[in-house]
Amino acid sequence: MKFKLILSFLLLAPCFVAFSQENQSVKSEKQGIAVADKGLIKISVMYPFAEGKTFNMEYYETKHMPMVAGYLGANLVKYTIEKGLSSGIPNQPLPFLAIGTFYVKSLSEYQAAVAPNRDAIRADFANYTNVVPVILVSEVVK
Amino acid sequence: MKFKLILSFLLLAPCFVAFSQENQSVKSEKQGIAVADKGLIKISVMYPFAEGKTFNMEYYETKHMPMVAGYLGANLVKYTIEKGLSSGIPNQPLPFLAIGTFYVKSLSEYQAAVAPNRDAIRADFANYTNVVPVILVSEVVK
Numbered sequence: 001m002k003f004k005l006i007l008s009f010l011l012l013a014p015c016f017v018a019f020s021q022e023n024q025s026v027k028s029e030k031q032g033i034a035v036a037d038k039g040l041i042k043i044s045v046m047y048p049f050a051e052g053k054t055f056n057m058e059y060y061e062t063k064h065m066p067m068v069a070g071y072l073g074a075n076l077v078k079y080t081i082e083k084g085l086s087s088g089i090p091n092q093p094l095p096f097l098a099i100g101t102f103y104v105k106s107l108s109e110y111q112a113a114v115a116p117n118r119d120a121i122r123a124d125f126a127n128y129t130n131v132v133p134v135i136l137v138s139e140v141v142k
Numbered sequence: 143m144k145f146k147l148i149l150s151f152l153l154l155a156p157c158f159v160a161f162s163q164e165n166q167s168v169k170s171e172k173q174g175i176a177v178a179d180k181g182l183i184k185i186s187v188m189y190p191f192a193e194g195k196t197f198n199m200e201y202y203e204t205k206h207m208p209m210v211a212g213y214l215g216a217n218l219v220k221y222t223i224e225k226g227l228s229s230g231i232p233n234q235p236l237p238f239l240a241i242g243t244f245y246v247k248s249l250s251e252y253q254a255a256v257a258p259n260r261d262a263i264r265a266d267f268a269n270y271t272n273v274v275p276v277i278l279v280s281e282v283v284k
């Protein structure tokens with residue numbers, strides 16, 4: 001009788017652990033916390049708006065970004081794309097048409113992956129934009 | 143005997159569910175997929191670098207951003223902070239000292255939340271920077 005009780009408890013113990021772990025994951029997802037981002041290196045490719053400048057978001061999203069992401073391998077944690085809508089300051093022009101970012105674990109690995117492909121990447125710009133981008137390397141604080 | 147078997151199975155069934163749910167959450171977190179971001183509105187407050195410009199990241203992270211986040215309520219999905227390290231283009235100056243972003247569900251709700259607090263937000267700038275920020279409103283594509 002006592003043995004069966006202990007056995008049942010041992011069988012159920014991992015389940016309690018699973019429940020508590022699941023709740024933590026669900027909770028952090030619901031809070032929108034990307035717990036893996038802090039400390040990562042982020043490369044932001046930012047396309048400034050100006051009169052006469054164009055940007056093909058469909059090509060950028062379906063062709064260009066996946067191509068560059070493919071060069072980066074496992075060092076790439078994720079990439080993001082945003083489409084500029086307006087300035088947040090009244091009467092100011094749109095600052096950027098679009099921004100694409102890469103979150104990587106190692107900056108030197110990123111640079112090593114990009115270097116042999118730099119010409120291909122630059123040549124592909126003409127397929128979606130006539131803007132010369134600004135590129136920011138930053139560290140994710142939060 | 144059969145009853146005890148069925149009872150044990152019923153007790154363990156939720157545990158299998160918990161295990162499978164936990165794996166899915168852990169998997170999507172490990173993939174770094176922020177499944178909730180696409181379609182959100184993003185407000186990026188970007189502090190350009192220039193000679194003589196300063197930025198106090200500790201105050202920004204511990205005081206200013208939480209203060210503004212507090213004004214935004216449930217409309218705010220998450221906020222992020224990054225610290226500028228360098229340009230990604232050789233021999234180009236650092237584009238931005240720092241960028242703080244807010245991911246919200248509704249732009250109009252964001253604007254309505256900020257409007258009565260605009261003076262307080264602007265007054266707080268002096269506590270961490272002498273840079274006038276650029277503000278971008280964008281839509282998250284990916």
